[in-house]
Amino acid sequence: VEEMEVLARICRHQFRGDHARTRIQYMRPDPPDGIITLANGEKIYVECTSAVDRRWEKFVLEQWRRHGRLFSLSGFDGKDIQGNRNAGYSVQGMDIDDPAMKEFFVEAEEDRDTMTKHRRHIVDKIEKKLQKTWTPRTNWLCVVVNEFMMLCGSYACMEPVLNEIVQEYRDRLRENHIAALYFVSNNCDQNSWMSFHPIFAL
Numbered sequence: 113v114e115e116m117e118v119l120a121r122i123c124r125h126q127f128r129g130d131h132a133r134t135r136i137q138y139m140r141p142d143p144p145d146g147i148i149t150l151a152n153g154e155k156i157y158v159e160c161t162s163a164v165d166r167r168w169e170k171f172v173l174e175q176w177r178r179h180g181r182l183f184s185l186s187g188f189d190g191k192d193i194q195g196n197r198n199a200g201y202s203v204q205g206m207d208i209d210d211p212a213m214k215e216f217f218v219e220a221e222e223d224r225d226t227m228t229k230h231r232r233h234i235v236d237k238i239e240k241k242l243q244k245t246w247t248p249r250t251n252w253l254c255v256v257v258n259e260f261m262m263l264c265g266s267y268a269c270m271e272p273v274l275n276e277i278v279q280e281y282r283d284r285l286r287e288n289h290i291a292a293l294y295f296v297s298n299n300c301d302q303n304s305w306m307s308f309h310p311i312f313a314l
Contacts, residue, residue, distance in 0.1 A: 115145045115160045118296055125306045143244055157249055161241055162256040163233040164298050165190045189229055226261055231273050238281055246289045253290050259297040259305055267297055267305040278309045285311045
């Protein structure tokens, strides 16, 4: 369902006035996750992936519910978390219930560190998708990004980083028959941020 919602948002954003005549279809083979069929019959095969660190988000929210405090995002992400709700959590071997760790619940993360960490999440997802076999056709790779983690208040601050990623991966995307990268915010508001980056000339 989430993937089909993302495809519907892409249709509204990319095809604007004509989006009502487009059709989206779920696909079980991977890739793609779905197909966008345009009014003229042209098909676009879309594979979706998420660069949202859900493990870290769930951990942070769990700390808020249980202790009324948010664990700092500074310097950490999901791969640093061990354990679970039943067994208890540790972060890089720290006991988060230790009073001496209290400072880690208030330390803020610099915007630049947040952007660097988020860039790594995006690149990791692109790398994983490039390991799959892509059929030669009009393929788009859609990366859902975390607009809410941008401390600067707007995801637009990531645009130079995304442009850099597109340039870095352009040749490999071409080799894998990926015609475009689409970055879609996890904010589902009508005015949420989206960005389209063609790899081939459309």
